[in-house]
Amino acid sequence: MTCVExxxxxxxxxxxxxxxxxxxxxxxxxxxxxxxxxxxxxAAAPALLEAEExxxxxxxxxxxxxxxxxxxxxxRANQPSALSLAASASRSRWGWARLMVPAAALMIxxxxxxxxxxxxxxxxxKGQPLAITSEANIAGLNDDELLQEISNQSPALRAQYADSxxxxxxxxxxxxxxxxxxxxxxEARRSLMEAYQQKSMLFELAMDRSLP
Amino acid sequence: MLNSLRITQAIQHKDSYxxxxxxxxxxxxxxDRRQQNSSELSEADAIERAKQGxxxxxxxxYDRHKRRVYSLCLxxxxxxxxxxxxxxxxxxxxxxxxxxxxGESAFSTWLHRLSVNVVLMHLRRKGLPVVSLxxxxxxxxxxxxxxxxxxxxxxxxxxxxxxxxxxKAVDSLPPGYRTIFVLHDVEGYEHNEIASIVGCSIGNSKxxxxxxxxxxxxxxxxxxxxxxxxx
Numbered sequence: 047m048t049c050v051e052x053x054x055x056x057x058x059x060x061x062x063x064x065x066x067x068x069x070x071x072x073x074x075x076x077x078x079x080x081x082x083x084x085x086x087x088x089a090a091a092p093a094l095l096e097a098e099e100x101x102x103x104x105x106x107x108x109x110x111x112x113x114x115x116x117x118x119x120x121x122r123a124n125q126p127s128a129l130s131l132a133a134s135a136s137r138s139r140w141g142w143a144r145l146m147v148p149a150a151a152l153m154i155x156x157x158x159x160x161x162x163x164x165x166x167x168x169x170x171x172k173g174q175p176l177a178i179t180s181e182a183n184i185a186g187l188n189d190d191e192l193l194q195e196i197s198n199q200s201p202a203l204r205a206q207y208a209d210s211x212x213x214x215x216x217x218x219x220x221x222x223x224x225x226x227x228x229x230x231x232x233e234a235r236r237s238l239m240e241a242y243q244q245k246s247m248l249f250e251l252a253m254d255r256s257l258p
Numbered sequence: 259m260l261n262s263l264r265i266t267q268a269i270q271h272k273d274s275y276x277x278x279x280x281x282x283x284x285x286x287x288x289x290d291r292r293q294q295n296s297s298e299l300s301e302a303d304a305i306e307r308a309k310q311g312x313x314x315x316x317x318x319x320y321d322r323h324k325r326r327v328y329s330l331c332l333x334x335x336x337x338x339x340x341x342x343x344x345x346x347x348x349x350x351x352x353x354x355x356x357x358x359x360x361g362e363s364a365f366s367t368w369l370h371r372l373s374v375n376v377v378l379m380h381l382r383r384k385g386l387p388v389v390s391l392x393x394x395x396x397x398x399x400x401x402x403x404x405x406x407x408x409x410x411x412x413x414x415x416x417x418x419x420x421x422x423x424x425x426k427a428v429d430s431l432p433p434g435y436r437t438i439f440v441l442h443d444v445e446g447y448e449h450n451e452i453a454s455i456v457g458c459s460i461g462n463s464k465x466x467x468x469x470x471x472x473x474x475x476x477x478x479x480x481x482x483x484x485x486x487x488x489x
Binding site: 058093104105107108117118 | 446471
């Protein structure tokens, strides 16, 4: 067996254990070194199996997506009672704002549902503003309060939040303008609902971050 | 409407979402507490609870498998941003299908196979060869002999191979070689499984793996020679 033949045979019998391979390896130090070095690589490879940790952002993105798709559903058994939530909320300056977040999100969703379910086509007059969510509802999710919630975070993070807030507000305005122009536009309605959900999620994440 | 879609995409993207690094910042926040609780869940419990839409259960499963899935994605793409996106995609696909998981196979087997498919689909979409385009026949020439590889034969790979060095070398492999090496030597798939996953013959898988190892050996030797030259 030549060096070339040995190397070719290693693709099939990688540890060089056949009689022919052994005979060649006994007389060829270069091929012996090759087999040993390949064995070292094979032995080292499993160390790469769980070598890396993903950035925490990956889970956050997954969680946001799962919530948007409705795959994460609200807990019932382990959820704190309204009383205990109220008690804990009252202990902090922005506690009541925390209660307002899920309430406002719920109001938005109910508003959208009622609007879509019960309005007759005659009521959907072109140009008539939608009763889905008014600016007053959004005031329940006050932008200043959100920025206040994260005021003790790093400037970079605050800037990111402000940017996200601006984007989602633009999105809401954009979708709302289209819905106002054409109340029958189902896609626009879905976009508007999604925009509000994104905003409420942004608040939820800000509240999570600010908890002690 | 295009503008809306653009904004939706932008806000969904991890880099533009301010809250996306919330776990990293601040100790004792809700996410940390969820992580603490999630480690106490058994895998079977977590799967059942995830089927009911329990957020903690989703995170428990993620925490348990994230390193392996992410490492697989990173090794096969050699790109951090792509690996993060693919990890996200793999887990999302998993969670969307979790209600159909009946436990016939191990959950980890199911997840890792799904992750491999996600990465391979991505590579194919990018137009990268899943199997190397180089000649895969086993006919060698004198140039292939170990004595003539890259002129780095003077440096021996004695002792153990440093993980970071190996990682760097794997990242430098051509995509086709890298895929087979990661699937076989890192992930532990057999050649028949690789042939079925990747869509090549068993002989091709064996040949590609051997060439990948040979290439890795050269890369590691060059790396060691460079280090020896510096010191």
